[in-house]
Amino acid sequence: MLLVKALEDKILSEGSVLPGNVLKVNGFLNHRLDVPFIMEMGKEIARLFEGCGVNKILTIETSGIPIAFAAAQEMSLPVIFAKKHKSKNLSDDVYSVEIESFTHGNTYTAVVDKAFLNEGDNILIVDDFLAIGNAVKGLIKMIESAKATTAGVAVAIEKGFQNGGDALRQKGIRVEALALVDSMDDSSVTFRK
């Protein structure tokens, strides 16, 4: 809970709200990385999912990688990061999904090498942000394709008013957000209690 308070304070003091529902936290989470702080977030994720039998962490490039890495270090697990596919040819050796990006206003293909997701895996999805939830939904599809299970979803910041997290919770998926933003505008950010 100390970590949650520290993250909320950091969002309020260092973050800024940009047009188009963008919460900019470039200064510590996704351009400049506050490494000791991200490690603390990783520890909190590890605490939340302790004893859940997670054997692998899955994230997506780019900005999910640091927090996934931090959680994985604490949990002594490997990280797989889905790659944004650049070329037109898809190999048969990958799981792939189309993901619509809210932030960038485009659609891209994410891929994971089939060797890295296996039947019976129990996978924790970790990312920096959860908003509409398209990236997470795409990752869950890949996990299902591999006949693995999703242990849950952990994110640094959920934008609750975009409903992606609650839609996942209604499907029975455990979603943990270290900070859950209920509303925001250019003068204030309000967290869910």
Add this chain to the structure above:
Amino acid sequence: MLLVKALEDKILSEGSVLPGNVLKVNGFLNHRLDVPFIMEMGKEIARLFEGCGVNKILTIETSGIPIAFAAAQEMSLPVIFAKKHKSKNLSDDVYSVEIESFTHGNTYTAVVDKAFLNEGDNILIVDDFLAIGNAVKGLIKMIESAKATTAGVAVAIEKGFQNGGDALRQKGIRVEALALVDSMDDSSVTFRK
């Protein structure tokens, strides 16, 4: 030195050489992340640059981030990662450079917010691979634009036969590679002694 040997062994046992001088180490370094091992590489980088007055680590998305994060954690430093720019409009608030990618056969623009590189910074560049060295040269240009200094370059794997590392060394820049590949083909990888 134990780490160097462990990395060489890992490259030999888990890596593979693909056409076009590609050394594929997807299984531990840049798709699946062997987190404890990457932490060990980070510790070795920290040891090599101990006492050099580094105050910041600079890398470039995507696959430089895990090893930069690991080194930064050991050195208690922040990481800045240069972003591959997606839109056509560049803000005045960023340092930008054009980088020709050997792996992907294209040219892209990398950007760093000017707020995150400052005059007087002494910056360690960390990346997963060093081959021709175009990415590192681009990062050094950004550091120079900010009137900061480059403390050195640390990479997991240098492909020595592509000469990027030696060209930097000849300019007086300290370059440390944890594993330095002198030659490779589809049946063998030889390391520099």
